[in-house]
Structures are given as structure tokens and as C-alpha cells.
Amino acid sequence: MISKLLLAATTATALCFAAYANAQEVKGEVIHQWTSAAESAGVKVLAQKFTELGGTWIDNAISGGPNARSTAVNRVVGGNPPAAMLFNTGAQFVELQDNGLLRDLTDTAKADNWQNKMPAALLNSGVVDGEIWALPISGNGANWFWFNKPILDKIGVAKPKNWDEVFAALDKAKAAGLTPFAPSGEPRWQRLMFNAVVLAVAGRDTYDAVIYKRDASAVRGEKFKAAVKVFEKLRDFADAGTPGRSWPDSTNLVISGKALMTQGGTWLNGAFAAAGKTAGTDYECAIINPEQGMVISGDVFLFPEPKNAAMTKAQDLLLKAFADVPTQTAFAVANGTIPILKGADTSKLNPCIAEASRFFNDPKLSTGSDQMMFTPAIVGAVEDAITRFANKGGLTAEQFIEAYAKGLSAS
Template identity: 40%
Template sequence: MRKLLMALVGATALITVGVTGADAAGKKAEVLHWWTSGGESAAVRELANAFNAAGGEWVDTAIAGSGSTARPIGINRIIGGNPPTAMQFNTGTQMNDLAEQGLLRPLDDLAQQQNWKAALTPAFYEAIQYKGHIYGAPINDHGQNWLFYSKAVFQKAGVTDEPKTWDEMFAALDKIKAAGLIPIAVGGQPWQLQSMFNAILLGEGGKDLYSQVWKDLSPDAVKSDKFKHVAEIFAKLRNYQDPGSPNRDWNVATGMLIDGKAGIQFMGDWAKGEFIHANMVADKDFGCILGPGESNFMMGGDIFVFPVLKNAEATDAQTLLATVIMSKEGQLAFNSKKGSVPVRLDVDTSKLDACAQKGLTALKDPSRQILAPDVLTPQDIVQSVGDLIAQYWTTPSMTADQFSDQWNQIVAQAK
């Protein structure tokens, strides 16, 4: 992504972002995002309704797929002089190159007026900044290391307890397989496989190893026996997928749990939005675990960035949208459908579901919090390592030693 951006910037360095269709009169805002699943669409409607009720006019540009599909399209538009009013990014370093080129609107004045600093955790307040300036309006806090399971499948397979160790996990998976069901619903896309690997790294490897790998970029940590143990667990899970897993979208995998066809899915809490959309109840119809292993909360999320626009009314629409995004009411309405939790600390979350309450309990303990790789690590490393993890998943002949060697090569070349 960074290479694509820099190439496009070099080719269009003299382009000035002009008045486009997104700069239309009034509080009309074209919002580019990739929230298209059932639960995601329901959440977006809540945000759009709040913006419209505040006097805006939401123009929806939803791009099916994932961020890896939508981001290049949005970046092309921003650099090419035809920007949307606002665009979704993940919290962290994804926005940095656009900010470096002066293509994003700083939100410092608005954040100061509305005291965003007091409303956010220090980690998230830092994560929406680049070189001391705020460029992102955060909408949620996503737990990225959840394990969801179907209560009906567990019952049919004779699994009575939530697995707390990997020995218990593999015993449960064997029972599900023996019952003629799919043990793990996997979407064989690099970002999904990377999410699964990171969940195992944080849970079984522990917070310290995870931090050494993703924050410190330590080659010794990646060569350690503990890291290789994590890699071997990840590789063993190949035996519990089904033949339809390659290129399966994440929400289709979640649907396999909803339909009682599969037992377990490793996925961020956006998957919970699909359960909610299907009228399923947390801790009754489905379960959720931050584990097995250390029960930490991997914090990520979504932000909206606002391209520089020349039209004052379009800029006013951006201000209104950022205000709605950061409002307590907007955050609660959106996250109630999305599966995530509000990023603001001062929102009443008492009515959120049982899984959300588990996440919120973890977030009250700083020792259990850790940032997602998108926040900790340069994007070129995150993307390249994701490709490697996918290659490791689909190459049973690759050993854990070879995997760790190639991981270190990627990091060394990027430094």
C-alpha cells in the first residue's frame, strides 16, 4: 500500500485537490467505507441516520470486500483530485502517508474544542495522530483476538466447557470433527489468517512476546522457541478447516457458526455484529473467549479521515460528520450493531451484550491491553508478513524455522 501511494504521489505531485462532486452545496457527505456485511450495514445505517438527523446528508459509497480492496480505491481518488468527503481507515499507521503529503485535513481545532483527549485512552489518542497532528476521528474499539464458538455445535459434539488451554482446544476440535461438523470456520485470506496467528501469538506466546515481535521487531523473539511453538500451533489448525476455506469472506465463515455447520472462528469482534444481526444472543446462542492462554485484549479499530477540500460547505459537512462520529450517542448506536465497543471512555455501555462486557472488563485493566499490529508496526511490514503467514498456512512443507527465518528477512529488508 505504501509503495502504491508513493508511486501515485510521484506521478501526480502537481495535482491540487479541487472542488469535486464531494464538494456539493450543503452538508452532503460522500462516505467511502467497506462495511457491507449484514451486521456492518446495520451499524452504518445507525451512523448515517445520526448524521442525517444532525442536518447532514449521508451519501454512501460502500465497497464490498475488505480494507485491502477499498483502501487503494479511496487513495487513488484522493491523490487523483476526486476525494470522498470522508474515508474509513483502520486505526494506526495506514493514514500516515496521506497525511505526510498534506492530503488529509488536520482535526486539531475540532479535537481541542470537543476535548477528545479526555474522552480517549492515551493509546488511541496517540494512534489518531501523525507528527503531532490529529487526522482521524475514531468510531470504535475492536477486540481483534476473539474466539467465537457455536453453542449448538459444542453441545452436539459433546464439548461441555470452554477450552482454556490448547490441549483442551484440540480435544474440542477433535470431538467436533468426529461429530461430522467443521471444527474451524476459516477464511483463507491473508488478513484473516494473520488475525488468527496474532490471536495465538498473544494468547499462547503472551503479551511480552507479542510486543517484542510487533512493537520491537526483535529478530531474537521471532527465532525463539516460544515463537516457533506458536507457529506450530497455527500450522496444526490446518487439519481442522474444510475444503471451501480458500478466499472465503470472513462473514461467510461467521455464517457457518450461525447455521450450526462449524464450531469455532478466530475473528475480531466485528463477527459479533453478524450474530447480533441474526438475532442470536451472546452467552446463550454463541460464546466468546479472549484466549486460550493469556486473556488479553488486542485493541484496534476504525477511524474516518477527511481529505483536504476547497469548498467551505463541504468542509462544514466534514466537521459535522466528525462531531457525530465522536458523539456519545453516535458511538453507542453504531457499536451496538457493529459488535465493537465505543472508543470513548465516557459512554454508558451497561446495556451492551455479554461479550462486550467481557471486553470492557479487560479494557479496565491496563495490563491486559495491547495494540494491534496496524497501530504498532509500519504498514509495509504488516502487509508483507500477512502474505508470509498465508503462504505458511498453505505450505505444509514449510517448517517453523523456515517461517521465522523468512519473517526476519521481511523485517530486515523493510528497516
């Protein structure tokens, strides 16, 4: 009798809980680092679709990728995970997956046909042992240079396409009393800029040998050394405010006409657009020595192993929103990044993103970023070497090359 009563009570409680859960809001907390004006506009697109599907978006925007990821990881490990969290493409999430802290998305990917909707390079960046653990959300070209068009016109220079033209433009800007180059001084973006120089100067074969094969002999080779010299020369044109400066602040210097050039990925296009600027009129964009191709990078959403049915439902709605073709396309246009889903309407892309999309979708014209190929330990080691070389008074060129070569075997 007691057993029957306990069973009845347990069943009734479960039914009440299920009814209660179904009646509750489907809340989805999303941790991300998208805080610039353009990035925030992109987030609104995703949040709006989630809301339309019946969810309540809980936004947790944290400035700086490392800060956002650290917060997310601490939450997951501490047993209080968000519904979704933004990471970069690459091996950043593997430790979480190894410890059973992430939701396996393989069945969702098969049901929604991700294989035929997304570029293989991005989708494969979230695959471990044949299972899918990450949903790509954005694609970028990382090796672009951005120019203030009125300054180019003032100094009588066309958009540079090679290094001779770049340095000629920087010389003329400096002679005119203008700031020639305003790069970001944060370590991650210094590493990105160095990669852009390596690909453009040393060429695709050397770049791929270093990034894909971790070939220390290629780092010590003459072509890599030539790239180091160009990076050093470029560094010498940077303004005094460079150390520690964020990419939005660097971009604003070009947008406002206080500097001729900056460097960064296609997400900078979103910053120009958010400021009401028009490509070809107010600014120019270029890959230097474009025949060497474009460095692909991107962002992915990870979904922690759900704690309950409500969290599972929230994640299901987020997955549906993020993989919706019109939504992802609208997000990319607002965010200034490349639409990554096949079937996207590309008619509204401006010239910079349209050109980046052409590179992005041609395997012969695109190659992976170091963060997609390196372990976090190697990324940290080479980034430290680049930072010490990028800041004047740090490593010499010879010391830097050796530090970078040794960094490829970091563990």
C-alpha cells in the same frame, strides 16, 4: 473606474456564491468497507445522526478494506476526494499526511475534548508530530474465538479456555462428523489469527517484543516456535473451503451450525446478533489463555483536505456526528464493536462485548495490533509469510519463521 467596477463585480459574485453555497444541501460522501449486515446497521446509525444535523449522507460502501482504501486514496490523489474515508488504526494514512492531503483535526479535537473522551491508545494512533489526523470510530478485540453452542453441547464440551481444551473440542467435533474449524482464508484474517495464537502461546512478553520492538531474535526464539506449532496444528483442523473465504462466510458457517469454531475480532459478535443469535445460548466467545490479554485494533475516519467551504461544512457535521457519545454507543451496539467514548451507556452490551470492554479499558489486559505498530511494508511482508505458511504445501515451519523474521525489517 474599471477597477472599482471589477471590485464591485467580484464582491457581488462572492456574496452570491456564498449565499448559493449556504442554500445548498450539505452533502457528505463517506467511503468505507462496512458491508456486512451488522456493519451496515452501524452505518445507518452514523448516517441518521448526520442527517439530523442537517447533512445529506452519500454512502459509498466498497467490499474489502484494501479495495475501499485504494479507491479513497485514488480519489484524493486525483483531486476528487470524499468528505471522509475509513482506514484502520496504524500507519496506513501517513503518506497522505506527508503530502498535505489530509485535514489537520487538532483544533477540532481540542475544542471537542477528544483527549478526555477517547482511549489514549486509539487517539494516539492518529497522531503524527503532535498533531491529530484521524478520528477513532470503533474499537475491537482481535483475538477472540467463536463457538456454536448447540454443537458444544452435542459433543459434551464446555467453552474452551486453553489450547488443550480447544483441541479436545475440535477432535470431538471431527469424530462426530462435523466441521471442527472454519476460519477465514483471506490474508488479513490469517494474519490476525496468527497474532492471536502468538499472544496466547508465546505470551505477552514475546508478543510485545515482536510487535512493538520488531525483535527478530524473539521470532527465532523457542516461545515463538511453540506458537508456530500450535498455529500449524490449528490449520490442520480447517475445512477445505478455507482458502480465500471471507470472515462473514466463515462466521455464517458457525451461526448455521455447519461448523464448531471460527476466529475473528469482536465485530463477529455483530454478525451473530444480526442473525438473531444470543450469546451464551446460541454461541460462545472466548480469548484463549485470557491472562495474556486482548489484542486491540480499531477503525478511524480520515478527512481529506477540503476543496471548498461546502466540503468543510460537511466534514464539520460528520466530525460532530461521529464524536457524539450516544451516537457512537448506538453505532457500537449495532456494529457489534466496543463503545470507545467515555460516558457511554454499556448496559445494553451482551456478555461478549461487555467482557471485551473490560479488557479494552485495562492497559494491563490489552496490547496493540501489529497493524498499529508496523509500517505497511512490514505488514505486507509478514502477511505474505503467514499466508504461504497457512496454506498447506507452502512454507515449512522453519522457512516461515525465517521469512517472518526478515519481514520485520522490510521497507
